[in-house]
Amino acid sequence: QQQVKQSPQSLIVQKGGISIINCAYENTAFDYFPWYQQFPGKGPALLIAIRPDVSEKKEGRFTISFNKSAKQFSLHIMDSQPGDSATYFCAAVGSGSARQLTFGSGTQLTVLP
Amino acid sequence: DAGITQSPRHKVTETGTPVTLRCHQTENHRYMYWYRQDPGHGLRLIHYSYGVKDTDKGEVSDGYSVSRSKTEDFLLTLESATSSQTSVYFCAISSAGTGTNTEAFFGQGTRLTVV
Numbered sequence: 001q002q003q004v005k006q007s008p009q010s011l012i013v014q015k016g017g018i019s020i021i022n023c024a025y026e027n028t029a030f031d032y033f034p035w036y037q038q039f040p041g042k043g044p045a046l047l048i049a050i051r052p053d054v055s056e057k058k059e060g061r062f063t064i065s066f067n068k069s070a071k072q073f074s075l076h077i078m079d080s081q082p083g084d085s086a087t088y089f090c091a092a093v094g095s096g097s098a099r100q101l102t103f104g105s106g107t108q109l110t111v112l113p
Numbered sequence: 114d115a116g117i118t119q120s121p122r123h124k125v126t127e128t129g130t131p132v133t134l135r136c137h138q139t140e141n142h143r144y145m146y147w148y149r150q151d152p153g154h155g156l157r158l159i160h161y162s163y164g165v166k167d168t169d170k171g172e173v174s175d176g177y178s179v180s181r182s183k184t185e186d187f188l189l190t191l192e193s194a195t196s197s198q199t200s201v202y203f204c205a206i207s208s209a210g211t212g213t214n215t216e217a218f219f220g221q222g223t224r225l226t227v228v
Binding site for chain 2 (some may be wrong): 004006009034041042043044045046089098099100101102103104105106
């Protein structure tokens with residue numbers, strides 16, 4: 001039973017285009033929603049994150065949109081660049097003190113030059 | 114990378130043998146985690162620790178045990194490795210606390226192959 005569902009599994013975008021990755025969650029106890037970026041051979045690294053009391057957060061070319069009632073959130077990458085080619089994971093964090101991450105299945109993004 | 118070292122980085126082992134993976138941190142963070150990464154599953158939590166000698170199970174803990182005798186070291190042991198445990202294992206650390214948005218930092222990963 002996957003608590004965080006992510007789509008699409010892979011995404012190919014032209015340079016300068018918009019990349020959109022979607023996630024949905026089931027557990028209403030989640031209270032923090034980060035996105036991680038992973039390059040081949042590396043560990044995931046935090047990209048951007050949002051709390052459920054905010055509907056949108058923007059950092060540079062990266063924007064998270066959050067819909068609490070639908071229990072969905074998405075990552076938008078504007079003006080996508082070849083250097084953005086990586087695997088992206090959405091995640092959700094529970095309210096417990098250990099703040100364990102529950103990850104989506106990942107999206108492999110390829111930005112064509 | 115935020116002061117996290119995983120060892121070994123690669124290992125091939127035979128079915129039925131014990132295997133221990135090590136995670137060492139220099140950040141003095143309280144929380145340490147072991148995740149495994151498999152295609153189509155993202156990263157799944159195996160075990161985590163919230164202090165020396167304090168550990169708890171994650172989503173996929175069967176077949177794994179952990180130990181934390183020092184703040185800086187978190188060991189993951191496969192008592193009797195099986196082919197289903199072939200995966201990439203990531204250690205993560207965090208200074209997490211309830212109500213905070215503290216970032217989790219990941220190591221470089223250990224690629225384990227069980228033949």
